Amino acid sequence: MRNFITTQNWSRSELQDVLDLASDLKNKPHQPLLKNKSVAMLFFNPSLRTKTSFELGISELSGTAIILQPGKDAWPIEFGDNIVMDGESEEHVKEVAQVLSSYCDCIAVRAFPKFQDWAIDRTDHVINSFAKYSSVPVVNMETIEHPCQELAHLLTLQEHYGDLQGKNYLLTWTYHPKPLNTAVANSSLLIASKFGMNVKLLCPSEQYHLDDRYINAAKDNCSMEGTAFDISYNIENGYSGADIVYAKSWGSLNLYGDTEKQIASNSQFKHFIVDSKKMGYTNNAVFSHCLPLRRNIKATDEVMDSDYCLAINEAANRKHVQKAMLSKIL
Amino acid sequence: MRNFITTQNWSRSELQDVLDLASDLKNKPHQPLLKNKSVAMLFFNPSLRTKTSFELGISELSGTAIILQPGKDAWPIEFGDNIVMDGESEEHVKEVAQVLSSYCDCIAVRAFPKFQDWAIDRTDHVINSFAKYSSVPVVNMETIEHPCQELAHLLTLQEHYGDLQGKNYLLTWTYHPKPLNTAVANSSLLIASKFGMNVKLLCPSEQYHLDDRYINAAKDNCSMEGTAFDISYNIENGYSGADIVYAKSWGSLNLYGDTEKQIASNSQFKHFIVDSKKMGYTNNAVFSHCLPLRRNIKATDEVMDSDYCLAINEAANRKHVQKAMLSKIL
Amino acid sequence: MRNFITTQNWSRSELQDVLDLASDLKNKPHQPLLKNKSVAMLFFNPSLRTKTSFELGISELSGTAIILQPGKDAWPIEFGDNIVMDGESEEHVKEVAQVLSSYCDCIAVRAFPKFQDWAIDRTDHVINSFAKYSSVPVVNMETIEHPCQELAHLLTLQEHYGDLQGKNYLLTWTYHPKPLNTAVANSSLLIASKFGMNVKLLCPSEQYHLDDRYINAAKDNCSMEGTAFDISYNIENGYSGADIVYAKSWGSLNLYGDTEKQIASNSQFKHFIVDSKKMGYTNNAVFSHCLPLRRNIKATDEVMDSDYCLAINEAANRKHVQKAMLSKIL
Structure with a gap:
C-alpha cells in the first residue's frame, strides 16, 4: 500500500512513470482504470481546480468520488490522542479514517495549516493522522505540501x-x-x-x-x-x-x-x-x-x-x- | 460552438427542435447522448430544481456533472478587466473559464443579479464573462434571464x-x-x-x-x-x-x-x-x-x-x- | 410502494430478508440493482457516514444519488398546511415532494428534531410530510428514529x-x-x-x-x-x-x-x-x-x-x- 503525501518518498523514476502514464491518459482520457474503485475526498478548505480535476478524473476512469466537507456538511473532527473530547469536535480521526477505509478505496485530504503555530502546522498532523489510521492509501490534495x-x-x-x-x-x-x-x-x-x-x-x-x-x-x-x-x-x-x-x-x-x-x-x-x-x-x-x-x-x-x-x-x-x-x- | 445564454439568438424552429427532442427523451430517458461528456455547474446562488434536474439529467445521458459553489466551496471570482485584485476575489474569471474549459465540455452558470445597480446587472456580466473566456459552450442556469x-x-x-x-x-x-x-x-x-x-x-x-x-x-x-x-x-x-x-x-x-x-x-x-x-x-x-x-x-x-x-x-x-x-x- | 421511515411497520421476517440481501451485497458489492434509478438525498443536518454510505452504495448498484441541502444550497421549505408563507420559507414541501418525485425514484431525508417542543418534534412532520406528498418511496436517514x-x-x-x-x-x-x-x-x-x-x-x-x-x-x-x-x-x-x-x-x-x-x-x-x-x-x-x-x-x-x-x-x-x-x- 502506497500513500501519496509527499514526493520525497517517491523516486524520480517512479514519479516519471506517473508522468508518462499521465501523458498517455491525456491522449486517451476514458479508460476503466478505477472501475469499482471509490475515493473519499475530504475538503477542510475551498477548492476549484482540485475538486473538479479529481472528481471528473475519477469519473473518466469509471471510479466514484465522494465529496465531504468536515465541519460544514460533516462533523468536526478531533486529531489529538488520548483527548477528553469535551470541545467542539464530535468524533475522532481514528473512527473517521477507519470508517472511510471501510467504504472507499482511497482517502484524499485537503487540510491547510491553521496559521497559528508553525511548530504544530509543520507536523502536518491532519493528513498524517489519516495515514496512521487508514487501511487504504491516503492522497494529499494540499496541506503544507502540494504534491499533485x-x-x-x-x-x-x-x-x-x-x-x-x-x-x-x-x-x-x-x-x-x-x-x-x-x-x-x-x-x-x-x-x-x-x-x-x-x-x-x-x-x-x-x-x-x-x-x-x-x-x-x-x-x-x-x-x-x-x-x-x-x-x-x-x-x-x-x-x-x-x-x-x-x-x-x-x-x-x-x-x-x-x-x-x-x-x-x-x-x-x-x-x-x-x-x-x-x-x-x-x-x-x-x-x-x-x-x-x-x-x-x-x-x-x-x-x-x-x-x-x-x-x-x-x-x-x-x-x-x-x-x-x-x-x-x- | 453554440452557447445557450438567451433564447433570443435561437430561432423558433431551432427551439422547437430542442422541444421535440425533449419529448423524445421524456419517453426514453436513458440514452448515452452525453457519454464521455462533462458539465461544470457553477452556482453563485441556491438551487433545488435546477441542480437536481441538470445533475440527474446529465447522468441519465451517461455524462458527468461537477457542482461548484464559488465563494463557498470554491474561491471568490473577479469579473472586471484590468483590475488590481486587492479585494476579496482570489482569482479572475479569465483563469476560471479557461481552466474549466480544459476540464469540461460545457460550463453552466447560475448568477443572480446583485440587486444594487440595474445598469450594471443588466449587462449580465458574470455569464457573459464566462462566455467570453471559455472555449466550451456556456449555459444559463438563471441570471437576468432563465432560458431553461x-x-x-x-x-x-x-x-x-x-x-x-x-x-x-x-x-x-x-x-x-x-x-x-x-x-x-x-x-x-x-x-x-x-x-x-x-x-x-x-x-x-x-x-x-x-x-x-x-x-x-x-x-x-x-x-x-x-x-x-x-x-x-x-x-x-x-x-x-x-x-x-x-x-x-x-x-x-x-x-x-x-x-x-x-x-x-x-x-x-x-x-x-x-x-x-x-x-x-x-x-x-x-x-x-x-x-x-x-x-x-x-x-x-x-x-x-x-x-x-x-x-x-x-x-x-x-x-x-x-x-x-x-x-x-x- | 413502500416507505422506509420506521422499522415498526416492517415485519421481523421482512427485515431479515433485507439483512440477508445485505450480507449478499457485502460479498458482491457491485451489482446493477439500481440501474437507471435515482435517489434525491435531502440533508437538513450534517452527515459523514450516511452521506458516504448512501451515495457510494447507490453508485455501486449503478444508480445515481443527488445531494441536496435545503436552506444551504437549496431553498428553505415550509411544512405547515394552509399557511400564508410570509416568513423565511420560499416553498412548500408539497411542491418540493412532487417535483423531486417527478425527477427521482426515491426521496431520502435527514431531518433532526428542532429541540424546542417535543410535542411537535415527536410528530416527525418533516419526513411524514414528504411521505404524504411524494409519489415515490421515502427513506429515513435519521429523524426521531434511525432505521438504517x-x-x-x-x-x-x-x-x-x-x-x-x-x-x-x-x-x-x-x-x-x-x-x-x-x-x-x-x-x-x-x-x-x-x-x-x-x-x-x-x-x-x-x-x-x-x-x-x-x-x-x-x-x-x-x-x-x-x-x-x-x-x-x-x-x-x-x-x-x-x-x-x-x-x-x-x-x-x-x-x-x-x-x-x-x-x-x-x-x-x-x-x-x-x-x-x-x-x-x-x-x-x-x-x-x-x-x-x-x-x-x-x-x-x-x-x-x-x-x-x-x-x-x-x-x-x-x-x-x-x-x-x-x-x-x-
Whole structure:
C-alpha cells in the first residue's frame, strides 16, 4: 500500500512513470482504470481546480468520488490522542479514517495549516493522522505540501522543454495582501531539485525563508543530481538566466501566527510582482503559477496573458497527473 | 460552438427542435447522448430544481456533472478587466473559464443579479464573462434571464394545448415580501412572444415595467408573428380572455438597490395574488409558475392545488428540456 | 410502494430478508440493482457516514444519488398546511415532494428534531410530510428514529452472535455535553425488542425515559417474542449479564427545549461513560455505538480500541444494509 503525501518518498523514476502514464491518459482520457474503485475526498478548505480535476478524473476512469466537507456538511473532527473530547469536535480521526477505509478505496485530504503555530502546522498532523489510521492509501490534495501540483507543474515543463536536467529554475516569492500557505513553494523546491534543475529561491529577505526541512531536502536533491541550489534576495540577480520562473506568495514563517505583522511585512514587497521587465532578465523563460492568482498583484495582466505563461496548461494537467497517480496506487 | 445564454439568438424552429427532442427523451430517458461528456455547474446562488434536474439529467445521458459553489466551496471570482485584485476575489474569471474549459465540455452558470445597480446587472456580466473566456459552450442556469425555464414552460404549454399560435398569454406580477429577480418575467415575455402568442403584461404600475430590452424584444417578436403585445394595470382587464396565466413577482427596477422602498412598494399590491376569482375572468386558462412559490402569497392554495395548475409539470419538464438542449450543443 | 421511515411497520421476517440481501451485497458489492434509478438525498443536518454510505452504495448498484441541502444550497421549505408563507420559507414541501418525485425514484431525508417542543418534534412532520406528498418511496436517514442504523446494528450483531433470540441487550444512556437527539436510542429499543432479545434500558433517572411510544413499542415487541423488557437506574445492575452493550447519549425529554437545564442535568451523570470496569459486569459483552462518538466522554479509549468494540463494523455495515433496503423498495 502506497500513500501519496509527499514526493520525497517517491523516486524520480517512479514519479516519471506517473508522468508518462499521465501523458498517455491525456491522449486517451476514458479508460476503466478505477472501475469499482471509490475515493473519499475530504475538503477542510475551498477548492476549484482540485475538486473538479479529481472528481471528473475519477469519473473518466469509471471510479466514484465522494465529496465531504468536515465541519460544514460533516462533523468536526478531533486529531489529538488520548483527548477528553469535551470541545467542539464530535468524533475522532481514528473512527473517521477507519470508517472511510471501510467504504472507499482511497482517502484524499485537503487540510491547510491553521496559521497559528508553525511548530504544530509543520507536523502536518491532519493528513498524517489519516495515514496512521487508514487501511487504504491516503492522497494529499494540499496541506503544507502540494504534491499533485508538483506533478502537474513537471508535466507542463516537460511538455515545453523535454528533458529538464540542468535547466535554471527560479521560485520567486510574490506579493499577496494575505499571508498564504507555503505548500506550493515547498513543493516547488522539492520537485525542481528532484528533477535535476539548478534551483534558485528568490525572496525579500531571510524572514521569508521556507522551512529548513524543504530547503535541506532541495539541497540534498540538488547535490544528488550535481546541480546548484541558491537563495537570492536581489530581483535582477534572481531572474537572471532563468529558464523557468515559478511564482508563489507566502507569509513569513518568522511572523507566523501574527497575521497583522505578516500583512505589514508583505506590503513592503509589492514590487516582487512578476512583470515583463523582470521576465526580461531571464533566458527567455516560461512562467507558471499554481492558481488561484490575483492579477496585477502577484503577476501583471501582461505576464498572465503572454505566450510564455503556462499556468492554464499546468492547471489542465492536474486532471491527467492525478488520474495517473490514482491508477498507480489503487 | 453554440452557447445557450438567451433564447433570443435561437430561432423558433431551432427551439422547437430542442422541444421535440425533449419529448423524445421524456419517453426514453436513458440514452448515452452525453457519454464521455462533462458539465461544470457553477452556482453563485441556491438551487433545488435546477441542480437536481441538470445533475440527474446529465447522468441519465451517461455524462458527468461537477457542482461548484464559488465563494463557498470554491474561491471568490473577479469579473472586471484590468483590475488590481486587492479585494476579496482570489482569482479572475479569465483563469476560471479557461481552466474549466480544459476540464469540461460545457460550463453552466447560475448568477443572480446583485440587486444594487440595474445598469450594471443588466449587462449580465458574470455569464457573459464566462462566455467570453471559455472555449466550451456556456449555459444559463438563471441570471437576468432563465432560458431553461422558458423551454420547460413552452413544452408544458404545448403538451396541454398543442399549437400555441394565437393563444392569449398573460404574465402577471404577483406579490412577494422581497424584491425578486426579473429573470423569469423577462424570459416569459421572450418565449411567449417568440412562439406566436398574444402577450399581455399585467403589473401594478409603470414602476413595475420590465427592462425595455425585454419589452422591445417581445414587441418585435409579436410584430414578426403578427400578434398583439399589451401592458395592463387593471387586474380584471388583464386576466380577461387569457388562455394561459403565468405569475412572477419582481422588484421595481425604478427602486432597484433600495430594498426598503421596494419592499414598501410591493406591500401595496398584495391583492395581485393569483386566486380563483381572478382565474374566473379568463378563458378557462391554465396557470403556471416557475417555483419556488410562497403559497397564499403569490398564489392561493386553491389555485396551486387545482387541475389547471401546471407548475409541477413545468418543473418536471426542466429535466427533459435541459437534456435535449445539452445534447444539441455538445 | 413502500416507505422506509420506521422499522415498526416492517415485519421481523421482512427485515431479515433485507439483512440477508445485505450480507449478499457485502460479498458482491457491485451489482446493477439500481440501474437507471435515482435517489434525491435531502440533508437538513450534517452527515459523514450516511452521506458516504448512501451515495457510494447507490453508485455501486449503478444508480445515481443527488445531494441536496435545503436552506444551504437549496431553498428553505415550509411544512405547515394552509399557511400564508410570509416568513423565511420560499416553498412548500408539497411542491418540493412532487417535483423531486417527478425527477427521482426515491426521496431520502435527514431531518433532526428542532429541540424546542417535543410535542411537535415527536410528530416527525418533516419526513411524514414528504411521505404524504411524494409519489415515490421515502427513506429515513435519521429523524426521531434511525432505521438504517438499526439494520446496520442488527447485521453486525448477527455476524458476531448468529441468532440473537434470548440475548441480553443493554441500551445505556451515556454522557455528552450537549442534549442530543433520541433517535438512535428509540431505534435501539425498537430493533432489539423486535429481534427477540431481552431488552434493558439503563438511564440516570426517570427524567431520561424515552418517549412512551418507543417504550411501549419495545414492550409490545418483547411480549410478542416472550422476552423481558426492563428499565434500570443502577449501573452495575444494568450492565450485569448483558451480552450486548449499546450506548447513546440524549437530552432529557422532560427538560426539552431548555438547553441550559438539559446541559446541567447531563453534567451530573458523567460517570455513565462506558468504561472497562462497567464492561466487566457483563457476560463478556460486545459494545457498539452509532458514531460519531466523543472519546473519553461517551466511552473510554480503552473500550473504543478493544476487540469487543463493534462500532466500526456497524458503521461499515451501513453501506450494505442501505443498498439492500433500497434494492427492496425500488
